[in-house]
Amino acid sequence: MIYGNLKDIDHYSFLKQREQEALKYAAQNALAELESGRHDVDGDRLYFNLAEYETKLPEEGFWEAHRQYVDIHVMLRGKEKIFVNFMNRMQAGEFESDKDYLPLEGSESGYVLLQEGDFLICYPEDAHMTGIMTGQKEQIKKAIFKVQI
Secondary structure: OEEEEHHHHHHHOOOOHHHHHHHHHHHHOOHHHOOOEEEEEEOEOEEEEEEEEEOEOHHHOOEEEOOOEEEEEEEEEOOEEEEEEEHHHOEEOOOEOOOOEEEEEOOOOEEEEEOOOEEEEEOOOEEEEEEEOEOEOOEEEEEEEEEEO
8 A cells, every 4th residue: 555645746756657647647637627437548557437425434334455456546525534454354255357346354454544635555455445434424526546457
């Protein structure tokens, strides 16, 4: 996992090229003005889903991980907690390759608080539960970049 803010993307030159490309795209484009849904940057190799939803209680959330894509969560409006843990500390369910979705069971070892401009990079070994409220429920908007491995 890597946690940062778009204003500091020059500090992340060690990232792989497409990961850097995703962060630069997020920093240089007005993503908050776009419609929800999928937006291609480089076909299936690099795209992002724009999501708008209400944050929720932890007991309403679910754990997930991915094998085919790196997730880069970029907060555009609002704030949310993302619970995190390492996948090897979780109980894995059946992998759904068509959705690149691995359901997991377990508990958090910590969390990240995403606010406007913050990003969280989740690699295949990083279990995450998104959309958790910070005090009270609120509407958020974020981009989830999918970087093909």
